Structure formats: C-alpha cells, structure tokens
Amino acid sequence: MTSAPDLHNLFYPRSIAVVGSSxxxxxxxxxxxxxxxxxxxxxxxxxxxxxxxxxxYILGYKCYRTIRDIRGDIDLVIFCVPASAVLDVMDACxxxxxxxxxxxxxxxxxxxxxxxxxxEKKLVEKARMAGIRIVGPNCMGLYCPEGGLSWNSEMPDKxxxxxxxxxxxxxxxxxxxxxxxxGLFFSKVVSFGNASDLKAHDYLNYMAEDPKIEIIVxxxxxLTEGRAFxxxxxxxxxxxxxxxxxxxxxxxxxxxxxSHTAAMAGSFHVWQSMCxxxxxxxxxxxxxxxxxxxxxxxxxxxxxxNIAVLGGAGxxxxxxxxxxxxxxxxxxxxxxxxxxxxxxxxPLEGSSxxxxxxxxxxxxxxxxxxxLMELLKEDPHIDALFFALHLGFIYRDAGRVGVNYFVRIMTxxxxxxxxxxxxxxxxxxxxxxxxxxxxxxETLVAHKTAVFPSFEIAAGVMKRLLDYSEYKTMN
Amino acid sequence: MTSAPDLHNLFYPRSIAVVGSSxxxxxxxxxxxxxxxxxxxxxxxxxxxxxxxxxxYILGYKCYRTIRDIRGDIDLVIFCVPASAVLDVMDACxxxxxxxxxxxxxxxxxxxxxxxxxxEKKLVEKARMAGIRIVGPNCMGLYCPEGGLSWNSEMPDKxxxxxxxxxxxxxxxxxxxxxxxxGLFFSKVVSFGNASDLKAHDYLNYMAEDPKIEIIVxxxxxLTEGRAFxxxxxxxxxxxxxxxxxxxxxxxxxxxxxSHTAAMAGSFHVWQSMCxxxxxxxxxxxxxxxxxxxxxxxxxxxxxxNIAVLGGAGxxxxxxxxxxxxxxxxxxxxxxxxxxxxxxxxPLEGSSxxxxxxxxxxxxxxxxxxxLMELLKEDPHIDALFFALHLGFIYRDAGRVGVNYFVRIMTxxxxxxxxxxxxxxxxxxxxxxxxxxxxxxETLVAHKTAVFPSFEIAAGVMKRLLDYSEYKTMN
Numbered sequence: 001m002t003s004a005p006d007l008h009n010l011f012y013p014r015s016i017a018v019v020g021s022s023x024x025x026x027x028x029x030x031x032x033x034x035x036x037x038x039x040x041x042x043x044x045x046x047x048x049x050x051x052x053x054x055x056x057y058i059l060g061y062k063c064y065r066t067i068r069d070i071r072g073d074i075d076l077v078i079f080c081v082p083a084s085a086v087l088d089v090m091d092a093c094x095x096x097x098x099x100x101x102x103x104x105x106x107x108x109x110x111x112x113x114x115x116x117x118x119x120e121k122k123l124v125e126k127a128r129m130a131g132i133r134i135v136g137p138n139c140m141g142l143y144c145p146e147g148g149l150s151w152n153s154e155m156p157d158k159x160x161x162x163x164x165x166x167x168x169x170x171x172x173x174x175x176x177x178x179x180x181x182x183g184l185f186f187s188k189v190v191s192f193g194n195a196s197d198l199k200a201h202d203y204l205n206y207m208a209e210d211p212k213i214e215i216i217v218x219x220x221x222x223l224t225e226g227r228a229f230x231x232x233x234x235x236x237x238x239x240x241x242x243x244x245x246x247x248x249x250x251x252x253x254x255x256x257x258x259s260h261t262a263a264m265a266g267s268f269h270v271w272q273s274m275c276x277x278x279x280x281x282x283x284x285x286x287x288x289x290x291x292x293x294x295x296x297x298x299x300x301x302x303x304x305x306n307i308a309v310l311g312g313a314g315x316x317x318x319x320x321x322x323x324x325x326x327x328x329x330x331x332x333x334x335x336x337x338x339x340x341x342x343x344x345x346x347p348l349e350g351s352s353x354x355x356x357x358x359x360x361x362x363x364x365x366x367x368x369x370x371x372l373m374e375l376l377k378e379d380p381h382i383d384a385l386f387f388a389l390h391l392g393f394i395y396r397d398a399g400r401v402g403v404n405y406f407v408r409i410m411t412x413x414x415x416x417x418x419x420x421x422x423x424x425x426x427x428x429x430x431x432x433x434x435x436x437x438x439x440x441x442e443t444l445v446a447h448k449t450a451v452f453p454s455f456e457i458a459a460g461v462m463k464r465l466l467d468y469s470e471y472k473t474m475n
Numbered sequence: 476m477t478s479a480p481d482l483h484n485l486f487y488p489r490s491i492a493v494v495g496s497s498x499x500x501x502x503x504x505x506x507x508x509x510x511x512x513x514x515x516x517x518x519x520x521x522x523x524x525x526x527x528x529x530x531x532y533i534l535g536y537k538c539y540r541t542i543r544d545i546r547g548d549i550d551l552v553i554f555c556v557p558a559s560a561v562l563d564v565m566d567a568c569x570x571x572x573x574x575x576x577x578x579x580x581x582x583x584x585x586x587x588x589x590x591x592x593x594x595e596k597k598l599v600e601k602a603r604m605a606g607i608r609i610v611g612p613n614c615m616g617l618y619c620p621e622g623g624l625s626w627n628s629e630m631p632d633k634x635x636x637x638x639x640x641x642x643x644x645x646x647x648x649x650x651x652x653x654x655x656x657x658g659l660f661f662s663k664v665v666s667f668g669n670a671s672d673l674k675a676h677d678y679l680n681y682m683a684e685d686p687k688i689e690i691i692v693x694x695x696x697x698l699t700e701g702r703a704f705x706x707x708x709x710x711x712x713x714x715x716x717x718x719x720x721x722x723x724x725x726x727x728x729x730x731x732x733x734s735h736t737a738a739m740a741g742s743f744h745v746w747q748s749m750c751x752x753x754x755x756x757x758x759x760x761x762x763x764x765x766x767x768x769x770x771x772x773x774x775x776x777x778x779x780x781n782i783a784v785l786g787g788a789g790x791x792x793x794x795x796x797x798x799x800x801x802x803x804x805x806x807x808x809x810x811x812x813x814x815x816x817x818x819x820x821x822p823l824e825g826s827s828x829x830x831x832x833x834x835x836x837x838x839x840x841x842x843x844x845x846x847l848m849e850l851l852k853e854d855p856h857i858d859a860l861f862f863a864l865h866l867g868f869i870y871r872d873a874g875r876v877g878v879n880y881f882v883r884i885m886t887x888x889x890x891x892x893x894x895x896x897x898x899x900x901x902x903x904x905x906x907x908x909x910x911x912x913x914x915x916x917e918t919l920v921a922h923k924t925a926v927f928p929s930f931e932i933a934a935g936v937m938k939r940l941l942d943y944s945e946y947k948t949m950n
Contacts (some may be wrong), residue, residue, distance in 0.1 A: 083824060107824030138825070168790020174865075174903060181904035221793060247793040250800035252807075259827040260789035285794070285931065286903075314735035315643020318696060318722040319760070325725035332727070349558060349582030350613070352734040356727075390649075428649060428761075429656035431913045435906040456760065 004205035005133065005198070010100045011188050012147040013075035014046040017067055017098075019089050020080030021050035021058045032080035032104075033059060035141070037153040044148025049074070067092035076100045078141060083107035083119060086137070090123055094130035101127070103137030104151075108194060109262035110138060117262075124196050138261060139193030140169030143176065146187065146212070160185025162293060163213035165192060165203035167221045167261045168247065171286070175217065178290045181438065183445035184297065187212045194261050201229040208236040215296055216240055217289065221247045222263025230278045237279030238475050241296045241468065245283045246271055279471040281464050288460060291452055295461045298450040299420040301469035302462055304383035305330050308376055309356035311388030311424070317356030320388060320455045327459035329466075331355055334382065338375040345371060355382075360389075364397075369409075377417050384462060385417065388424035388455050391433050391440070407440055411447035422458040423451050479680035480608065480673070485575045486663050487622040488550035489521040492542055492573075494564050495555030496525035496533045507555035507579075508534065510616070512628040519623025524549070542567035551575045553616060558582035558594060561612070565598055569605035576602070578612030579626075583669060584737035585613060592737075599671050613736060614668030615644030618651065621662065621687070635660025637768060638688035640667060640678035642696045642736045643722065646761070650692065653765045656913065658920035659772065662687045669736050676704040683711040690771055691715055692764065696722045697738025705753045712754030713950050716771045716943065720758045721746055754946040756939050763935060766927055770936045773925040774895040776944035777937055779858035780805050783851055784831035786863030786899070792831030795863060795930045802934035804941075806830055809857065813850040820846060830857075839872075852892050859937060860892065863899040863930055866908050866915070882915055886922035897933040898926050 016039065018032035032050065036059050039048055049070045050058040057063055064070050067077060067089065077098050079086055083105055093101055108120035120137065127134050135141055140151040145159045151169070155176055162184060166172035169191035176186055187210070190203055200223055207213045216236070223229050233242055248257035248265025257263040275282050281296070283289040307329050309320050321331045333339070333354050342353035345368055352358040363369045376382055394402050414421050425440065427433040441451045452458035491514065493507035507525065511534050514523055524545045525533040532538055539545050542552060542564065552573050554564055558580055568576055583595035595612065602609050610616055615626040620634045626644070630651055637659060641647035644666035651661055662685070665678055675698055682688045691711070698704050708717055723732035723740025732738040750757050756771070758764040782804050784795050796806045808814070808829050817828035820843055827833040838844045851857055869877050889896050900915065902908040916926045927933035 105824075107822075111823045113823070166790070168788070168793070170788035171790035171794070174791075177905075178903045219790060221790075245794075247790060247797065249797045252800045252805060253793050253797035255808075255829075256789075256793040256796045256806070256827075256831050259829055260793055260833065285798070287929075313643070313645035314731075315641070315646040315694060315696075315722060316649075318643070318728050318731040318735055319646070319720075321731045322722065322724045322728035323760070325727045330727060331731070333730075347582075348586045348588070349580075352731075354730075354734055356731050358735065428653045429913070430652075431906075431910040434909050438904070438906045454762075 004209045005202050007202075007206045009075045010133070010135070011142065011144040011149070013100070013149070015049065015072065015074050015076070016044070016046065017049040017051055017064070017070055017074050017077045018080065019051040019067065019077060021052050021055070021063070023052065023055045023058060032078060034152045035078050035080070036061065038150030038155065039148055041153040041155070042145050042148045042150045042157055046148070047072070067096050067098070070096065074098045076102065079103040079105045079137070081105060083116065086123055087119065087126065090126045093132055094126060097130070098132055100133050100135065102135035102139070102141035104139070104141065106138040108137055108196070110194060110259060112259070120194065120196050127197055134197035135190060136193045137196060139167070140172060140191035143172070143186065143189040151191070156180045156185060158185045160187055161212065161214040162186045162217060163207035163210065163215070164189040164217040165200060165207070166190070166219040167193060167195065167263065168219050169193070171219045171245075174286055175219075175289065178286055179293065182290055182294055183442060184290065184293055195224065199223070199225055199228070201225060201232045204229065204232050204236065208232070208240060214240065215243065215293060217243045217293060219245045219247060221257035221261050222265050226274070230274050233278040233280055238472050241281060242279070243281045243283055243289060243292055243296070244275065245289050249284070279468065279475060281468050283464070287453070287457055291450075291457050292461050292464055294445070294450045295465055298445065298448045299422075299465070301472070302384050302420055302466045303469070305466055306332050306381055306383045307462070308334065308379075308382045308385050310385065311360060313360065314352070314358050316388065317352070317358045320386065321356050323456045324386065324459045327456070328463040329459055332381050334375070335379050338379045341375055342372065373413065373417060377419065382419065384420045384422060386422045386424065386455065386458060388426065390426045390428065391437055392427070392430065395433065395436065403436065403440060407443050410444060411449055414447070414449045420462075421449070422462060423449060424453070424455050424458050425451055426454070479684045480677050482677075482681045484550045485608070485610070486617065486619040486624070488575070488624070490524065490547065490549050490551070491519070491521065492524040492526055492539070492545060492549050492552045493555065494526040494542065494552060496527050496530070496538070498527065498530045498533060507553060509627045510553050510555070511536065513625030513630065514623055516628040516630070517620050517623045517625045517632055521623070522547070542571050542573070545571070549573045551577065554578040554580045554612070556580060558591065561598055562594065562601065565601045568607055569601060572605070573607055575608050575610065577610035577614070577616040579614070579616065581613040583612055583671070585669060585734060587734070595669065595671050602672055609672035610665060611668045612671060614642070615647060615666035618647070618661065618664040626666070631655045631660060633660045635662055636687065636689040637661045637692060638682035638685065638690070639664040639692040640675060640682070641665070641694040642668060642670065642738065643694055644668070646694045646720075649761055650764065653761055654768065657765055657769050658917060659765065659768055670699065674698075674700055674703070676700060676707045679704065679707050679711065679717075683707070683715060689715065690718065690768060692718045692768060694720045694722060696732040696736050697740050701749070705749050708753040708755055713947050716756060717754070718756045718758055718764060718767055718771070719750065720764050724759070754943065754950060756943050758939070762928070762932055766925075766932050767936050767939055769920070769925045770940055773920065773923045774940070776947070777859050777895055777941045778944070780941055781807050781856055781858045782937070783809065783854075783857045783860050785860065786835060788835065789827070789833050791863065792827065792833045795861065796831050798931045799861065799934045802931070803938040804934055807856050809850070810854045813854045816850055817847065848888065848892060852894065857894065859895045859897060861897045861899065861930065861933060863901065865901045865903065866912055867902070867905065870908065870911065878911065878915060882918050885919060886924055889922070889924045895937070896924070897937060898924060899928070899930050899933050900926055901929070
C-alpha cells in the first residue's frame, strides 16, 4: 500500500496564482475568475495572484504577466489557459518551485487525438522533474471551505466532515449542492478529471489520515492503478465509511468515460466484486449517494435485515413491503407478543397489526403510538423501523403545530428506540408541502434523524448499510 | 371473454343513499359524511339520502332511519356501517331493488377469521339473488367527477380521460393527487378492495368500452379470475393503453395482500409473463405509474431504443448513459455526418459531440442549438432525445424570462422534431426551484410535452413504451 502524499498545502495553500484570469465582466466560461470569486466567498486568507498578459488589476488584485513575475512562493497554480499554453506555464511553475498545480484546461487524452495525449504526457514529465504534483487536467479542482478554496462563488462556506474525490466536476458540484440541502457539508472535495499525476488512491490515502474527515465519498470512472486503490480501500473502509459511485457501468457508459476523462471503465462485474472485498459502500445515483451519506452519518448500523413497515394504508403497506424485499430486506410478522398486545387496542377491521402495519389512523392516539414504539423496541423480530408518512396528512390534520409536534417526537424517538428509524416524508409533487418538508428536515437532521424522500431510496440505503455492517463484523 | 357489465348507473347514479352517516362535526373516521361531502364537491345532480338511526338532518339533507323508508328508486347505496350490520342493510337494499352497493365496511375475509369470511360469502349470495352488484367490500369505492361522485371532498373536480381500477383506496387516492400535479385527470376511478362480486375484468371491460376513457390504469393485488382478466387485457391493450401496477411481488408483499384485500398474490414471474403476452404496460411504483401515463398521453411511441443524451457535463453524461443502458435503451454514437457537422461549431476541448452530448455551454448560442436539433431530427441513429437540465442553470443565467423562453422553445420543438423528447427538469432539493418547476410544468404539459423528475424514471418509462410499441406492431 502506498503511503498518503502530503497534500496539506494543496487544500490549505498560502498563496494561489490563477493563470488565465479575465478582464471581462460577469460570468466568463473557463476563465480563472470563478476561482478568485470562490476564494473570496470562502474567505481565503493567503495571497491571490491573477496572471494576465496585459491587465494591471483583476477583481482588485494586482496582476502579473507571467508566473515568473510573482515575488514570493506559490503553493498552488490554477491553469485556466488553452491546452496549447500549458507546457510553457508548467516551465514557469518549475522555475518558481511551485508545489501544486491544478488544470481546468481540457483537450488532452480524452479528445482521442494522439497529439493531445502527447501534451498530457509531457506535462506530467515536466512536473515530475520539478517535484510538482498535478490535480487533473480537465477538472474543476479544489473545494475546501476551511482552506478558503472553491471553483465558484456558489458553493456553501459551511465546513463539514465529508471528504470527496470525483473524476467529474459536475457531479462533485451537484453532490455539494444536494448535500447542503440535506444538511450534509464537506471538509474537502477534489474534482480530478484525467488523474494524470495524482490518482484516486492518493486522495483516498490523504483523506483517510485527515482527522477532519469522517466519511469519504468518491465518483470514479476508471482506475489506472486499481490495485493501489483497492488495497488502500480495504485498509480504510472499516475505519472510515467509503461510499463510491462508479461511472461507466454499461457499454455506452464506458464509451462515454473515454470521451470524458480518458478513463478505461473496465468490467463493472469485476469492480463490484472488488468493492465487496474492500468494504466499499457502492451507490449508483446522486440520490443514492446523498441519502447513503445521510444514513451513515446519522443512523446506527443495522443489526439485521428485518424491518417493521409503518405508514400509509393497506396498499401502501403491500407496495412498501415489495420495495423492501426487492432491495434485500425482510418484513417479517411481529412477534406473537407484539401482535397480541396491539390487538388489545387496535380493531381487526380495516387494519393489520401484523407487518406491514396498517394502523396509522389509530396512532392519532398518543397512548397507542407509545405502546407501538415500546413493542417495536422490545420485539426481537425487528431490527429497524421504516416509517413512511405523507406530510400532508399531518399538516391538513393538525397544521404547523401538529407538524412541529411530530418533529419533536421523532427527534427524541430515534435515540430512545435504539434501533435505526428510516423516516420517509412524502409530498407527492405538492410544491408547498415540499417547502415545508425542507424546513422540517433541517430540524430533524440537526438531531441526527435521517429523512428519506421515498421508500425505495430508504430501503436501498439500509441494505447497503447492512452489507457494510456485516463487512465490518467480518473484518 | 366476458362482456362488459352495464355499470353506467354505478358511475352516474341518479340517487345515492349513504348508510352510516354521522351527526358529529368535522372529520369522522369511516363515516359516510365524507361521501356526501365528496358528492357536494363534485356537484352531484341526483338525490342524496343519508341514513341514520335518529338524526333528522345531516349536512342539510333529510335523514332516513333505514333504506326502506326512502321513497323512490335508489341506484347506489354506500355502506359505512360495521361488518355486523351489513347483511341486514343488504336485505333492505334487496327489498328496495337497489342497483349497486359499495361497502367501505371492512372486516371480512381479509381478517383471516372464518366467521368474517362467511359473512362476505352470504353478502354476495344475497346480492346475487336480488340482482345487486357489489363494489368491494373493504374499499373507498367510486370517484367520477362527471357523475358527481367522490370518496372525499379533496379530490379534483376536473374531468379527465383516464380510467383506473384499484384494489387499494390509498393508492387510488395518491394516483389522483399525484396525477393532478402532473396535469393528469381522471374520468372514473374505482377502489374495489376484496372484489367479492364485481372483479378486475368487469371494470376493465366496462372502461374498454367507455368512449370517455383513453388510458386505463390499475393497481391489483390478486385475481380470482385471472383468465378472464388477461383475455380481456389482450383484446383491449392494443386499442387502449393498459398500465398495471401489481402489489405483492415478493414473499412479504404477498403476505401483506392477504391481510389487506384477502388477495392471493400468486407467482410474480407468471404474472410478468402474462402481462407481456397481453400487452400490458407494467409499472412498479407510484412515480413509474404517473410518468408512464404522462408519456403515453403526451409522447409518440418510440420507433427504436437508440437515444441521444443531452444535458449536464461529462460526469452527468456518463451516469445518464449508465441509467439508460441499464433500463434497456442504447446510447449510440451519432452518425458520422452529425458528428462532423457538430465539430464545425463546437470545440473538441472540454466537450464531446459523440453521444452522450457534453456540449451544453455551447447551446447558449441559438444557432448551435438549432443546428443540433436539425441534425438529431435527421440522424438515423437516433430514435428519441433525452434532454436533462438543471432548472437552476437557466434560472440563474437568464432569470424567469429565460425560463419562459426555454418553455416556449420546448413546446414547439416536440412537434417539430418528430421524435419523442424526454425532458428531465432537475431541481436537486431546492424548494424554490421545485415550485418554479411545477409552474413551468403546467405550461409544458398543456402543450403535450412530458416532463420527468429524473433520468432513471424517464429511461424506464421509454423502455416500457418501446416494449408496448413492439407489442402493438406484432399484434
């Protein structure tokens, strides 16, 4: 296993030069100004040096003609220049003894043209000679709110404990945005595109040792050094959860990874088997990724696959059970004792106290609700509770006061029950309820209560956590 | 094949008696008042007779002690009484020569008690003797805005062209609510629970002949007369699309159907094979159901499985392609001609003009967008366009004006392109954008443009429509 490279000054640079800044107003595609704006938004405390062939000042910062003209050390140089210019800029970086470079610049191996691939190869050679490490090329680069870095001014400045390395800048950006709206924030994100120098396992090893990161997430298209990655993953996954989304799972997808990051996607079947052996938590979509992170962060790992399904009425119970069992969970009958106790208070007509539990109308009574929770807590047949509720039912019944009351109960219940609760709040396309859900969610997640948008997503997440839990027990 | 029963006076009754109305204020669980409120909301034009043991008036309507006291004919009697009372009420219905009864009442075969099953059997016998047809028992019954019927006052009063029969009242209610927020409205819905008399194939045959219904949808848990159903389906599906969601696909789900509607779910494998042979369009969740209906209603059937994927950037292109190919679609390279033409205007760096198309930033130019659409229209490799867009990108770039402009273009494009467009508008958990999306959607769907919430859903829908299209060609 390769050791962790020292990337401290990459995520916490003391000075940044941005080559390819622009004097144009507003948004300029592929200009370096977005990075300067990102630093401003993230309260970067070091020095910023825009590089421009003729301008004196950009965004109020003194400009330099070339890297060579900058006085003092430069930890990080961000390349926002055409591919034809990168070798010259790299020469200047070498002379200036720059530590790290990141290339937004695209147009290398991924174009499929031999001459473009040749430039990428030369770039790496020059960097190796000069002891410079490269992020990219063909990527958004670095987001680290604590280090004052971002690739635009729209990323949140709140510091979290998630680390992410992603071959796609788009999916990294979406992960941060989607995460933020679920109360999930990041310590460090690196979008690393073609990975011609620093590779997935380098970022993984660094994040594994970073005490500020508790959960590691990755979007990968292909690995040039797969062995190093899986060796590292195997060592790390039992200590820090490692959630990975693999792009290029299909024939068409694999073709697309070549055009995107020049990645050879490889056999997805082999990939899956490697993930299992390395304790990686696999996900296959943005939703799966975000809600898996939420559950890893907020819920205790499940001790078994048996769930109680509460919510909806009869049809909902049937279809939720289908979703659960298709995901690999089980919906067993409650224990004889639980059934007998519930039958004391809940009529047989129009209800079911077996499992799925079709008893929602009877839970308007606080005593009934409490009794059910006590039974579920004790019931040896049940490892977790899936509670699916249409937010409109509470809101229309009991208004905002009722919703607040429900939220208070749920935040307390999670800890008391000692079994994970997968709370599903449905809003069925209603924009007003959706906004209410977002509000409610903020309070819930602040109390370590995970909220899911659909039963299918929740069931898939629990299955993944169950597999991870079993891996941890075995390893 | 059994012929269609005459259910006209069931959906368009001239008079309704509600046995089990309540004098209590507000919402009363399992009382008949919800049906009276439903009739009021739906502007029912016939006579309403509440039946109550002592009240003189309920909701302003004159009350009757029993069915027998009502003067004149009664087309439909709604039972909202305990199971212990239903045989007596049925006797009265027989004396009054009632045409149809519907039982909200539960507590029959589905409880698992032999005595309860016996009552259901006797109920059916009495009805047969008297020539009365039964909806249910253990169900919400009828929603038909044109006939003035609904099981509560919250269902929309807008009349549409979808017919639905569902063994679950909850899923029927959710379908109507979710449908409404996607601009999909219903002509007739029947929630028919235990189906002890009128069965799935009766409703299917009736809806097949109803000229007011263009698309038929069903949620089913089990069929007691499967042969009659599939024979009918086979005859109907090529003429009217028939979308079916089967509950009880798994072991646990099948156990739940027994507690719910006393249905024997049967082998799901056999079910799937029967659906294929009968040209049924199968769905497995509320989202799949709603968006399949939307596509059936709004998009032309696909001529092949090859799609162009437009939207997002590189990572999005890769993962969307994965989703498409996993769903059974294909993302081939565009034709040589298309690629060459696109390369004339779009730089190779940071883009891909193969397929998936990673060229979104270059489509800010109207000329480029038009050129792309012309190429896609002509390209023999492409059967449909998947266009995925984060609504925030347009909104932040060009504000509401830009969004409106985009909507205008999309509504025109659908017809002009002559290939179905699967438009995916993403909002990534942003409540404000979600509300904007709902607004935008109203305009789009009014112009026969289908909008999908995620790429996965859209890909699954197109695959289903492709299978259906192939079935129609063969049959």
